[in-house]
Amino acid sequence: MRVVLAEDSALLRQGIELLLSEQGIEVVAAVGDGEQLLRAVAEHRPDACVTDVRMPPTFLDEGLRAALAVRARWPETGVLVLSHYVEERYAIDLVNTNDNGVGYLLKDRVSDAEEFVDALRRVAAGETVLDPEVVKQLLIGSRQRDPLSTLTPREREVLTAMAGGRSNAGIAADLVIGTAAVEKYIRSIFVKFDLQQEVGDHRRVLAVLRYLGA
Amino acid sequence: MTENIAGFATGRARTGARPPREVVPGNPLRALASPVLWRASIHLVLDGLVALAGLAVLVVLVLAVCLAPAGLVGLPVTVVVGWALFRLAAVERVRFAVTCGLELDELPAPVCSWRLVKSLQSLVHNPCTWRLIGYFVLLVPVAVVTVVGVALVWAVPLTLVLLPAYYRGLPGGEAQLGPFVVDSLPRALLVAAVALLAGAVLSPLIVKLLLALDTALAVALLSRPRGMELEQRVNDLTESRARVVDAAEAERKRIERDLHDGAQQRLVAMSITLGRASSRLKKSGDHETNKLVEDVRRETLSTIAELRNLARGLHPPVLTDRGLEAALSAVAALAPVPVRLDVLVEPRPSSAIEAVAYFTVTEALTNVAKHARATRAWVEIRREGARLDVKVGDDGRGGADLAAGTGLTGLADRVSGVDGRFRLSSPAGGPTVIEVELPCG
Numbered sequence A: 001m002r003v004v005l006a007e008d009s010a011l012l013r014q015g016i017e018l019l020l021s022e023q024g025i026e027v028v029a030a031v032g033d034g035e036q037l038l039r040a041v042a043e044h045r046p047d048a049c050v051t052d053v054r055m056p057p058t059f060l061d062e063g064l065r066a067a068l069a070v071r072a073r074w075p076e077t078g079v080l081v082l083s084h085y086v087e088e089r090y091a092i093d094l095v096n097t098n099d100n101g102v103g104y105l106l107k108d109r110v111s112d113a114e115e116f117v118d119a120l121r122r123v124a125a126g127e128t129v130l131d132p133e134v135v136k137q138l139l140i141g142s143r144q145r146d147p148l149s150t151l152t153p154r155e156r157e158v159l160t161a162m163a164g165g166r167s168n169a170g171i172a173a174d175l176v177i178g179t180a181a182v183e184k185y186i187r188s189i190f191v192k193f194d195l196q197q198e199v200g201d202h203r204r205v206l207a208v209l210r211y212l213g214a
Numbered sequence B: 001m002t003e004n005i006a007g008f009a010t011g012r013a014r015t016g017a018r019p020p021r022e023v024v025p026g027n028p029l030r031a032l033a034s035p036v037l038w039r040a041s042i043h044l045v046l047d048g049l050v051a052l053a054g055l056a057v058l059v060v061l062v063l064a065v066c067l068a069p070a071g072l073v074g075l076p077v078t079v080v081v082g083w084a085l086f087r088l089a090a091v092e093r094v095r096f097a098v099t100c101g102l103e104l105d106e107l108p109a110p111v112c113s114w115r116l117v118k119s120l121q122s123l124v125h126n127p128c129t130w131r132l133i134g135y136f137v138l139l140v141p142v143a144v145v146t147v148v149g150v151a152l153v154w155a156v157p158l159t160l161v162l163l164p165a166y167y168r169g170l171p172g173g174e175a176q177l178g179p180f181v182v183d184s185l186p187r188a189l190l191v192a193a194v195a196l197l198a199g200a201v202l203s204p205l206i207v208k209l210l211l212a213l214d215t216a217l218a219v220a221l222l223s224r225p226r227g228m229e230l231e232q233r234v235n236d237l238t239e240s241r242a243r244v245v246d247a248a249e250a251e252r253k254r255i256e257r258d259l260h261d262g263a264q265q266r267l268v269a270m271s272i273t274l275g276r277a278s279s280r281l282k283k284s285g286d287h288e289t290n291k292l293v294e295d296v297r298r299e300t301l302s303t304i305a306e307l308r309n310l311a312r313g314l315h316p317p318v319l320t321d322r323g324l325e326a327a328l329s330a331v332a333a334l335a336p337v338p339v340r341l342d343v344l345v346e347p348r349p350s351s352a353i354e355a356v357a358y359f360t361v362t363e364a365l366t367n368v369a370k371h372a373r374a375t376r377a378w379v380e381i382r383r384e385g386a387r388l389d390v391k392v393g394d395d396g397r398g399g400a401d402l403a404a405g406t407g408l409t410g411l412a413d414r415v416s417g418v419d420g421r422f423r424l425s426s427p428a429g430g431p432t433v434i435e436v437e438l439p440c441g
Helices: A010-022 A034-044 A062-073 A088-095 A107-111 A113-124 A132-141 A153-163 A168-175 A179-193 A201-212 B028-033 B035-070 B074-100 B116-125 B127-161 B163-169 B185-221 B226-284 B287-314 B317-322 B324-334 B351-372 B407-417
Strands: A002-006 A026-031 A048-052 A078-083 A102-106 B175-177 B180-182 B339-344 B377-384 B387-394 B421-425 B432-439
Touching: A002 A010, A002 A034, A010 A026, A010 A107, A010 A113, A010 B226, A026 A034, A034 A048, A034 A062, A048 A062, A048 A113, A062 A078, A062 A088, A078 A088, A078 A107, A078 A113, A088 A102, A088 A132, A088 B317, A088 B324, A102 A107, A102 A113, A107 A113, A107 B226, A107 B287, A113 B226, A132 A153, A132 B324, A153 A168, A153 A179, A168 A179, B028 B035, B028 B185, B035 B074, B035 B127, B035 B185, B074 B116, B074 B127, B074 B185, B116 B127, B127 B163, B127 B185, B127 B226, B163 B185, B175 B185, B180 B185, B226 B287, B226 B317, B226 B351, B226 B407, B317 B324, B317 B351, B324 B339, B324 B351, B324 B377, B351 B377, B351 B387, B351 B407, B351 B432, B407 B421, B407 B432
Parallel strands: A002 A026, A002 A048, A048 A078, A078 A102, B339 B377
Antiparallel strands: B175 B180, B377 B387, B387 B432, B421 B432
C-alpha cells in the first residue's frame, strides 16, 4: 500500500513515517502543509493519505480542507485525518461529502500501530472510520433530535460501534452477544430512524452519521 | 506575541494638577539664596503681562459675542478668540511649570475649524471654556495685587537698606519715616539694619503668600474640572481593561499553541515510538517486556488526554475556526450528564467575547458535574443585537453560592472584565440557572 503523509511537526512526521514503513506500508511522500499534500497526491496517486488538521499557514483546518479536496479530485484515494482534538463539526464535514473512504482519528490512536494501520487500510478500501470520541460527540449532539432518544441503551451501544465502522461480527464480539442479536438491534435502529437498509456496513454508517449530523 | 500587561497602565495623577515640585524654603537665609524665590518673584511680575493679554482676549470675546447676531463676522471671531483663550491657557501652563514647578494637566482642546457652528458648540459645551473665562477675569485683580505686592516687597527694603548712602542728598539732608527722622549716619545705619532684617524675614514670606494666591487660582480654574478628570480616568481604565482582557485572551491562545506545538507533539511522538517498540516486542515474542512498554504507552496516552483537556480549556482552536456551537458540542459531549445545547449566534461576536461565553459554559458545566448532583443540564446562547445572552441551567440540588469559592467567582470576574452582567439563581433544592449578558457591539 502506498501512502502520502502530511504533518507539519517534523518530529511526528518522522515517527509516523517510521511506524508505517515498519508495518510494511510505503510512504511515498511526507510533506508539511495542505498545498504540498495536494501536489504530492497529484504526483504519486497513493492508495491513501494521512493528514494533520492544523497546519500552516493559519493553523486552523487546512488539513481538513486538503482532505476534502483530495476526496473530490481523486476518489480512489482514501483520506485519514488526524488531530490532537477531534471535533464533531470536522467529522460532519468529512462524512457529509456523500462519499466514504474517509477517516478521522485522534493522534493518540497512531501509537497502537496495528489499529492505526487497520484504520488506514479500511479507509483505503473505501470504508469510513471515526474515532469513538467523535462518535460520542455526534450522539450527544443529536440528543435534542428526537429519534435518537427513542433508542434503548443497548441499541445506542450498537449504533456507536456501527458508527465506528465495526462490522456486525465485530460489534457482536465487542458487546459479547450473538451476531443475530446484533442484526436485530440494527434492524430496530433503522426502523426507528426510518432508514432504508443499504448494502454494506460503511453505507449504513454514513447514513446514520448523515442523519446525526443533519 | 508577548505584551507587558502592566505596561498598559497609564500613570495619571488623580487630580488635574500635581503639587509644585519646589517651594520657597522656610528659612529666610536659605530662601534668599534659593533660585526658587527669584523665579517666583519673576513669575509674579509676569502676572501683569498675562493679565493684560487675558483682558485683551476677553474684551475681543465680548465684542465678538455682541457681534454674533451679525454672524459673518461675529461667529468666526468668537471661534478664533475661543481658540486664543485655550492657547493663552497653554502658555500659562508652561509659565507655571517653568517658574514654580507646578504641573497642570493639558486641557481638552475645543474643535477649531471652518465648521463654525460645530466649533462654537464644542466651545460652549467644553466646561473648561467657562473656567478659563473665569480665570482670566479673576487674574486681573489678582495680578494687580501680585505685581504691586512683589514690587513693594523688594523695592521698600532696598530703598531703606541703601538709606545711609543717599540720605544726605535728600531735600533737607534727612529722611522722614513716619515719626522717625533719619538725619545722622548711625540712625541711617540702624534703619538699614532693621530694613535688612525685616526684608530678609518678611519678603520671602510675602512672596510665598502671593504665589500661593496665584497657584490656588491656577489649580482651581486652569486645571481640568474634577468631573472631567474622573470621566477621563474612567475612559482610560475602560480602554486599558479591554486591552488587558484582549492580552489575556491572546496569551491563552499562545499557551494553547505552545502546548500543541511543544509538549503535546512530543508526547504523541513518544507514544508512537512506544507503539513501534511494542509491536517489535510482540513480533519477537517478548511478552514480559511488551507488557511494560504497553503500560508506559497507556500512561502516556492518559497524559496526552489530560493535556488535551487542559489545552482545550484554555482556548479550543475550533472556537476560532467555527465559533461557539462547534466548540461547545464537544464540551457537552464530555459532560457527565446529558446536556441540551441550543446555540444561535449570528453574526459572530469578537473573539474575546466568544472566549468568555465559552468559558462561562465550560465553568458552569464543570460546576454541574462537581456539585449539582443533576441528571440533566441545558445551555442556551442567543445573540440579541448588541448583546449575547448565555444561560446555563441544571436540575440539581441548587444552593450554589458565589461566596463558596467555586469557579463561579472567577467566572463572575471574567464576565465583569468585559463589562458583562452575571446573575446566579440557585435556591436550595434547585434548579440552578446562571445567566450572563455580554456586550458585543
